[in-house]
Amino acid sequence: MSRRGKRAELPPADHRTEQPLGPDGLVVKVVNKAGYTKEFDFTALPVPEPMRRSLARLYAAQSRAWTSHETAKTCWSRVMTFATFLSELESTPEDLDGVTVAVLKRWRARHVSTVTGKAVLSTVRLLLQQDPRFASGPVTEELLRRFPAAKPSKQSYEGDERKRVVLAAQRQFRAAWLRISENTRLLRAWRAAELEEDSRDWRLGEVLDYLARTGDVPRSILPSGQPHVDHRNLLGGAGPEQTWGRLFLSREELTALAVLLTDRFAWNLKVYDRMSAPTTGPSVGEKTAITYQVQVEKHRAGRGRWFSTENITDLSADSPGRLITQALAATAHGRDLAARLAPGTDLLMVSRLYAPARAAHRHQDTERPRPVGPLSFGIAYNDAQRWSKAHGLGGSPFQRTRRTTVTREGAPRQHSQSTNERVYVLPDEHVQRASRSVFADGAEEALKQAEAAVFGGHLADAPDPAHEQTVTADCEDETTSPWPTPEGGCGADFMLCLACKNAYIHPGHHPRLALLHRQLESLRSVLDDGAWNEQWQDHSLRLEDLRDKVGDAVWDAALARADSDDHALVHLLVKGDLAP
Structure with a gap:
């Protein structure tokens, strides 16, 4: 079945x-x-014909997966x-079997140092490795030799840079939206008499009605052949x-709206x-809100995954959906005219061409929709x-703006989580700088946790006669405990004695602690990981640290000397029946 529920039909028997x-x-x-x-x-390639045919064959095989x-x-x-x-080269190979390891080394050295060069290497390698002559051997190993990943050439905007770009777009689009909205109200009043x-x-209003129906205001042709705007004064x-x-x-x-x-x-x-x-779709629980369903085409997602739908709600002037509302209002007349001139056309991003006849004739882009009348998409x-x-911005703003939004939001947008991290977040210099304090805080916290364990x-x-004995260690001075009680004593349980600077361990403690x-x-083995980690992990780590300090041989020998009193006290400790 097709997506619309219509049963798919087989092609004619003679279809090829x-x-x-x-x-x-x-x-x-x-x-x-x-x-x-x-x-x-x-035939335009400057290589011998056998090489041209081999490259053409590989290119044709690769092209079967392309839609662009x-x-x-x-x-x-x-x-x-x-x-x-x-x-x-000094001696140009006749065909691909004449490409040697030395040739590939020179090819790699010429391109591996730049972002564009790495892209060239990657494309050509993918093409050549489909040829059986590169199935194995030293030449194949050189062809497939890895090179460092290219660092993205575009970085996200600094805060001030982004504000400059967005402000320029806001000023231009808002002025256009207000102009179109004002004229639309006048046109509606005229049509409503x-x-x-x-x-x-x-x-x-009469001129506006003509404009809405034709895409231009009334014009006359002067004797010189030049068009003249009627009602110029009006x-x-x-x-x-x-x-x-x-x-x-x-x-x-x-373009400002797109930015x-x-x-x-x-x-x-x-x-x-x-x-x-x-x-538009229903907004649950909201009578004044409008929820838009926007279909987004993801060109590189692969067959069957080209489209996704995003729900965007207009709740207030600051909500994301308000921009969609304004975009629909600003393009309404363009979309209506396009639907009349080419029924079935319903594209959001429509503009009016300055010179429709000349622009339509010059339109050579097979990837973008062709103009309809005076309209471009x-x-x-x-x-x-x-x-x-x-606007004096020095380069297209779209890649950097997209990267800025993705890194600011911190979540994937029309791409996978791995692409989000590998392409957008991790290589971005602004993210790296902003993360330094986070990494430093995390390292300090990890150090504190490590020291605590x-x-x-x-x-x-x-033993020192001046020290007080406890179940797990001898205490030098309980009045300076890290865990004091209101009365001035020590409030820690006996397990925490091993984390205290006042604790002293001598060989008499080794059997009980090993046990x-x-x-x-x-x-x-009997508790789930969460419960064991919360209650016992730090104590176990302290005992492992103590074993490392004492030595494995001494520790194992001490375990064999544990007596019945040690077993009884350990049993009570684990059950929590021993109060400090």
């Missing part, structure tokens, strides 16, 4: 899956998830890098904010290209770069 490798063995076709095909011509042209282009560029390297006919607001100008921007976001404003969403939810930039408009990499440059007294060769240690270890 198109092979990625062309008949000539040199052209590979890769079909992405959207159904577009892109060809990669291996971005993945295909990345692998292609790295194969080209490898081929260029081979072509620059609430405005005085022929008044300024009524005439503006609109207050001919710029985007006075014309189509009254109901639609620009690409820069949509805010990434900062709030740590969504990947690619998510915005095909994110459906959130749907998602955020291109160039959009992120332009937005960053316009060792023998705290002194070893003596014989006590064996008895505590026997309790481990």
Whole structure:
């Protein structure tokens, strides 16, 4: 059964899956998830033809698992890098069986020192190891030789850096949201016939209705062939904010919204290209709250795990769902127009193109949805770069913003726990600096616990008449006990004598203490771990520390000398029947 409950149908009997490798063995076709095909011509590689055919065959076999042209282009560029390297050798191998250990060593040395180089090494190694000629032997061992993991090139933002990015996005998107909201209220009043006919607001509402239906305000063509905005005086100008921007976001404003969403939810930039408009679900116990169900596409999760649903609630102005509410309001007219122009289209991240005809003609990105009329969907990499440059931020903010949110929240977002720790948390310099005090406090606490679980007294060769005898040790001065009573004496039980600085142990104590240690270890087999650890673990560790100080041979010999009095006292100690 399919996901929607419709029984799956078998393909026609004559159906054949198109092979990625062309008949000539040199052209590979890769079909992405959207159904577009892109060809990669291996005749462009600067190596002999047998080598081209081998690399094309391996590339084609690998491409069967790809659903993205971005993945295909990345692998292609790295194969080209490898081929260029081979072509620059004193003697270029005719085929892969001519690649020697020395060649692979030089290849590794050229790339292993950089993050990008390690990525190239990893891709080419994965490709080559599929060839039977690299099944075993010294060349294979060199090919598979491990190299240090690449340190992430992007780090999370410092507090002030993040504030600067978020503030820039908030200012731009909020201004756009307020502009669209104000014009939307006027349009609704016009459609509800609430405005005085022929008044300024009524005439503006008429223009807004035209804009909502067509994606642009009325325009005339001048004798020179140039378009002219009608009602220029009524609109207050001919710029985007006075014309189509009254109901639609620009690409820069949509990018600002994406930055805010990434900062709030740590969504990947690619998510915005095909994110459906959130749907609403019931909010249990809340009449004023709105809970949105947002479908998030995880491109690298693998087949069958591409989508997950997040529930996000709008409770108040500071709640995460409020940004979703504002995003829906700011894109409402764009989504309505897209659904009319291309029925079935319901993508959240929609903006209005500055020059629709030119942009649609130039759209070559097979990974992102194609424009619909004057509308564009998602955020291109160039959009992120332009937005960053316009605000003086020096580089796309999305990777660093996502990393900042993930490390700030401390929990995985659209990825596994191991990826969260390995890729985001542990390599992040800001997390490392912030963790130093935590590690220091933990080390000090561990030291205190370790010190508390060792023998705290002194070893003596014989009893001292001035010391008071106890069940487990001789006490030098109970008035200076670490556990005093209100009356001034010692309030510790006899087991804690072994942790006291006033305790003295001489050979007469050894048989009883060795017997006590064996008895505590026997309790481990009849008590659950939690109960034994809580009641007996520290005492057992102190006895083990004492045994190490005395010596195993002396300790074992003393155990054999334990008499009936020792057995009786140990039995009472373990039962807790001996009061201090």
